[in-house]
Amino acid sequence: MNQEFGIISINKTAPFFLFRSNKMSRHKVLCVTIFSFILLIVVPLSEAQQQNQFAQYNLKYGIAVQIPQHWKIIDKQIMNQIDTKTELLTRVPQGDNDIIIAANYTASNQTLATVRISVRSRNTFTQDAIKNMSQSEIDKQDILSRNMVVSSLAKMNNSSTRVSAFKTTKEMLSSFICMRTDYQTIEPNITMNTSIYVIYLGSRSVKMTLAYENSHKDLLEMTMNKIKRSLVIQNL
Numbered sequence: 001m002n003q004e005f006g007i008i009s010i011n012k013t014a015p016f017f018l019f020r021s022n023k024m025s026r027h028k029v030l031c032v033t034i035f036s037f038i039l040l041i042v043v044p045l046s047e048a049q050q051q052n053q054f055a056q057y058n059l060k061y062g063i064a065v066q067i068p069q070h071w072k073i074i075d076k077q078i079m080n081q082i083d084t085k086t087e088l089l090t091r092v093p094q095g096d097n098d099i100i101i102a103a104n105y106t107a108s109n110q111t112l113a114t115v116r117i118s119v120r121s122r123n124t125f126t127q128d129a130i131k132n133m134s135q136s137e138i139d140k141q142d143i144l145s146r147n148m149v150v151s152s153l154a155k156m157n158n159s160s161t162r163v164s165a166f167k168t169t170k171e172m173l174s175s176f177i178c179m180r181t182d183y184q185t186i187e188p189n190i191t192m193n194t195s196i197y198v199i200y201l202g203s204r205s206v207k208m209t210l211a212y213e214n215s216h217k218d219l220l221e222m223t224m225n226k227i228k229r230s231l232v233i234q235n236l
Contacts, residue, residue: 053068053069053070054066054068054069054226054230055067055069057101059117060098060100060119061100061119061204061233062233062234063100063117063119063231063234064231064234065101065115065117065227065230065231065232066226066227066230067101067103068105068223068227070105071103071104071105071113071115072103072104072106073101073103074102074104078102096120096121096122097118097119097120098119098120098121099116099117099118100117100118100119101115102114102115102117103116105212105220110190110213112212112213112216112220113210113211113212113213113216113220113223113224114209114210114211114212115208115209115224115227116207116208117206117207117209117231118206118207119204119205119206119207120204120205120207121204122203122204122205123202123203124200124201124203124204124205125200125202125205126201126202127176127177127200127201129200130170130177130179130200131170131177133170135169138168138169138170138179139168141168142165142166142167142168142181143166145166145168146163146165146166146183149163149183150163160187161185161187162185162187163183163184163185163186164183164184164185164186165183166181166182166183167183168181168182173199173208173228173231174232174233176199176201176233177199178197178198179200180195180196181196184214190213190214191213191214191215192211192212192214193211193212193213193217194209194211195209195210195211195224195228196208196210197209197210206233208228210224210227210228212224
């Protein structure tokens with residue numbers, strides 16, 4: 001995120017050592033120097049502190065998650081529109097998909113990060129099936145998933161966005177085995193890092209999507225990891 005810092009301008013025609021005989025002036029210069037240094041540290045730190053102020057959201061299906069307080073929660077109607085658009089582009093029915101929360105982090109009218117959690121009620125893999133799935137089987141699915149994303153972009157006449165290769169691995173999330181898929185969407189002026197976590201539970205699946213702008217990685221990566229670690233799934 002772009003930060004505006006306090007800048008001190010010194011007239012180069014006035015030698016700094018003009019103040020060396022005046023202890024009070026030297027003291028003032030020292031104070032201004034220290035204060036300007038503090039500004040350089042505190043201004044970006046305040047944004048980092050905002051990212052560390054989380055709110056707890058207790059959702060449907062016994063799911064809970066923590067999201068930074070200053071992120072904007074997306075209206076349910078807009079979430080339903082996302083489902084409708086997804087169905088049109090992918091031809092995959094979304095009637096059994098329930099987006100239970102979505103939030104964006106925006107600065108200067110640009111979305112820099114997003115989180116979305118959805119629950120799909122449909123017969124799917126069990127935890128045992130995921131546990132026994134080989135990496136080669138997972139890699140084949142990656143190709144199909146990426147092709148679907150590329151096809152969706154084509155349907156939107158979006159030729160400027162490129163999609164990196166998908167990489168899916170298994171890891172533990174909220175005490176369950178999940179499938180984690182990482183990829184990048186690369187546009188002319190922005191690159192988004194996306195991680196999708198899917199927990200398959202036999203009759204339902206829980207999906208968490210986390211994405212953030214790559215140039216803000218130092219600020220947002222820890223935030224995304226905290227959101228991920230905060231996920232709690234009960235009563236499913």
